[in-house]
Amino acid sequence: AQTVTQSQPEMSVQEAETVTLSCTYDTSESDYYLFWYKQPPSRQMILVIRQEAYKQQNATENRFSVNFQKAAKSFSLKISDSQLGDAAMYFCAYRSAWNTGNQFYFGTGTSLTVIP
Amino acid sequence: GAVVSQHPSRVICKSGTSVKIECRSLDFQATTMFWYRQFPKQSLMLMATSNEGSKATYEQGVEKDKFLINHASLTLSTLTVTSAHPEDSSFYICSARDSDLDNYGYTFGSGTRLTVV
Numbered sequence: 001a002q003t004v005t006q007s008q009p010e011m012s013v014q015e016a017e018t019v020t021l022s023c024t025y026d027t028s029e030s031d032y033y034l035f036w037y038k039q040p041p042s043r044q045m046i047l048v049i050r051q052e053a054y055k056q057q058n059a060t061e062n063r064f065s066v067n068f069q070k071a072a073k074s075f076s077l078k079i080s081d082s083q084l085g086d087a088a089m090y091f092c093a094y095r096s097a098w099n100t101g102n103q104f105y106f107g108t109g110t111s112l113t114v115i116p
Numbered sequence: 117g118a119v120v121s122q123h124p125s126r127v128i129c130k131s132g133t134s135v136k137i138e139c140r141s142l143d144f145q146a147t148t149m150f151w152y153r154q155f156p157k158q159s160l161m162l163m164a165t166s167n168e169g170s171k172a173t174y175e176q177g178v179e180k181d182k183f184l185i186n187h188a189s190l191t192l193s194t195l196t197v198t199s200a201h202p203e204d205s206s207f208y209i210c211s212a213r214d215s216d217l218d219n220y221g222y223t224f225g226s227g228t229r230l231t232v233v
Contacts, residue, residue: 037177037224043207091159095222100219103150104211104222106159 002027006095013082014115018058020067022094023108024042031097034068034075035104040088048090052077053097079112088113118144118214122225129200129232137195137228139210145190145210151183153229154207163208166193200232 003026013019025034051059051068058066062081067076079086092107098109119142129135139149147168150168152160164185165173170186182204193212199203210225 008140033226038210043154043209043227043229045209103162103165104160106161108159 002029002032002091002094002096002105004105004107006090006092006110008110009108010113012077012112012113012115014080015084017082018078018080019082019102019112021079021090021092021112023075023107025073025075025092025094025105027094029096029098030091033097034066035093035095036064036066036075036077037088037091037093037106038088039076039091039109045091049077063070084114084116087112088106118209118212118223120146120149120212120223120225122210124228125226126229127231129230130200131201134141134166134196134198135186135200135230137197137210137213137216137230138210139193139212139225140211141191141223144214146193146214146229147190148194148213149187150211151185151193151195152209152211153207154173156207194199197230198232202232205232 004025032053034051038046038048047063049064063080065078088111089111091109093104095104096102122142123138149166150162154160154164163178166185166187168187173178186194207229209227213222
């Protein structure tokens with residue numbers, strides 16, 4: 001089974017600074033998707049960014065970017081110009097691409113605090 | 117964008133009673149829905165995969181008779197917690213896939229906080 005590991009239970013960043021959240025995963029598959037989800041206090045899961053494993057180019061969404069290292073099975077999230085609204089729990093997730101009905105495998109999450 | 121409505125958002129029930137949680141895809145058809153459980157400050161753990169018109173597939177360790185899942189239409193899946201006990205208190209989240217979209221078309225509901233007293 002696939003496993004997703006987030007080794008940082010908690011992180012903090014000063015407002016307007018940059019922070020990187022780590023994620024590693026284990027899989028024997030060659031084709032898959034990786035995601036970062038944000039869960040604010042409302043508990044609503046919000047998709048932050050996604051990456052297809054077959055793409056070498058790192059995904060970017062405004063202030064959010066990833067560093068995808070397929071060989072190392074690493075998928076870190078960089079948040080630039082951190083804002084107070086970025087404070088939340090962040091989950092890294094994996095999903096197989098082999099069929100369309102697959103579940104997500106989530107990491108244990110990283111709680112991000114943004115310091116004003 | 118695709119919206120998944122989950123109801124109720126909060127429910128308190130007495131031990132021994134049953135509680136039904138609904139997950140609706142509002143503007144798309146969902147052939148597959150997933151039910152997750154999340155304990156405080158922990159990750160989402162998949163409980164079961166719900167397929168329209170067929171029996172749900174439960175993950176190992178999840179009691180089928182306690183957590184009844186019904187996916188009778190392409191827009192509605194329900195999770196019924198039967199004979200609830202305090203240890204069933206948790207946050208339950210559903211996720212649905214828009215059948216017409218590409219593989220990214222997964223949307224999460226806003227969750228249901230169940231408290232069994």
